[in-house]
Amino acid sequence: MLDFAILGLLHDEPRHGYELKRALGELGFWQVSFGSLYPALRRLEKQGFIEATKGEGRRKAYRMTDTGDARLGELLTDSDDGSDREFQLRLAFLGRLEPQHRLGVLEDRRTALQDRLHGARRSFKGARSSARKPDRYRMALMERRVRSTEADIAWLDELIAGERSARAGA
Amino acid sequence: MLDFAILGLLHDEPRHGYELKRALGELGFWQVSFGSLYPALRRLEKQGFIEATKGEGRRKAYRMTDTGDARLGELLTDSDDGSDREFQLRLAFLGRLEPQHRLGVLEDRRTALQDRLHGARRSFKGARSSARKPDRYRMALMERRVRSTEADIAWLDELIAGERSARAGA
DNA sequence: ATATACTTATATCGAATCGATACATCGGAG
C-alpha cells in the first residue's frame, strides 16, 4: 500500500523522502513513519519503479520510471483490499485513471459501504434487544459506526453525482 | 494495543483465542489477525497477566490474573496515543473505569477532535484558495475529513451529555 | 454411507509498518 502511495505522489513530480512523508501526511489519513518510508523507497528502487537522483544538499530526489508509471496503472485498476485507507489512496490518485473508469471505482466503494451499513445496523439492533445488552459505551460505539457509515455514503453519493455530471458535460 | 484489547475482553469472562478474535471483531473497528493474536497471548502469559487453562476439546481458555487486572487499570488510565483505535478501545472498556474518571476520558478526546477539526478546516480552506488547487477528488477527501470530524464531535457530545446526567442522577 | 464443503480452532511464516532513536545540517531567536 505504501508503494501505491509513493508512486501516486511521484507521478506529479520528483520528490525526496522527507517531502513524501509530508505530502502523504497532508492527504490527512495516514501519518507514515520513516521506518516504513525509507525501506519502501529502497524496495521500489530495487524493483526499478523509481530512480534516485541527487537533489539539493543532502536530499535524494526520487523520480518515477516508465515501469513505475505502468505499475501505478496496475495498482489503480487491479488491487482492492476494501480497506478505508486503500480507497482514500485510490481516490487521491483517481485523476490519474482514465475518466471512463472512475465511476466504477466510486460505485464499487458504495456497494462495500452499503454492506458495511447493513452489518452495522444488524449488530446495533441485535445488541439493543439482546439478553446481555452491552453497556452504554459499547452501544454508543455501534451507533457511531452506523451513523458514520451513513454519512460516508451520503458524501460518496455527492461525489458520484459530481462524476456523472462531469461525464455528461464532457 | 492488542494487549489492551485482550485484557479488556478477558475481564468480563475467560475466553479462548478464536473467541477473542470474534469478540474483538464484533466491536466493529478492528479485524485482528491470528498472526497478531496468538503471539500476543504468549506475550501476556509470559508476563503473567493471563493464564491458560484447558477448555473444551482443542480450546485453550485464557483467564486474567490479578496482575493482569492491575495492568488493565494502568492501560485504561495511563496510555493515550491519540489514535482513533485506541479511543474506541478505551471506550469499549470504559465501564471498567471508576465512574468519576470517565468524563475526563471523553473530554480529552473532545479536545483532540477539536484540534483535528481546526487542522482539517485549515487545510481545506487553504487548498481551496491555493495557486495549485488540488483536483476535485482530493478536495472531496479534505471535505470528508472536516465533515466526519464534525460528526464525531457531535456524537461525542451526546455521549458526554449522557455521562453528565448519569453522574448527576446518581 | 460417504464425499464435499464450511466453520471452528490453534499455530507459524515472511513481510509491512510503527515508534523511537541516532545523527547531522541549517536558520533564527535570545
Place this chain on the structure above:
DNA sequence: CTCCGATGTATCGATTCGATATAAGTATAT
C-alpha cells in the same frame, strides 16, 4: 555565540498483517 527547532536520511526492535498449514467437527448433498 549558543541554543533550539525544523529539515533530512537512516536504522533498530517490536508489533501487526495477510497468507497459509493443519486438523477436527458439522452440515449438506449425492
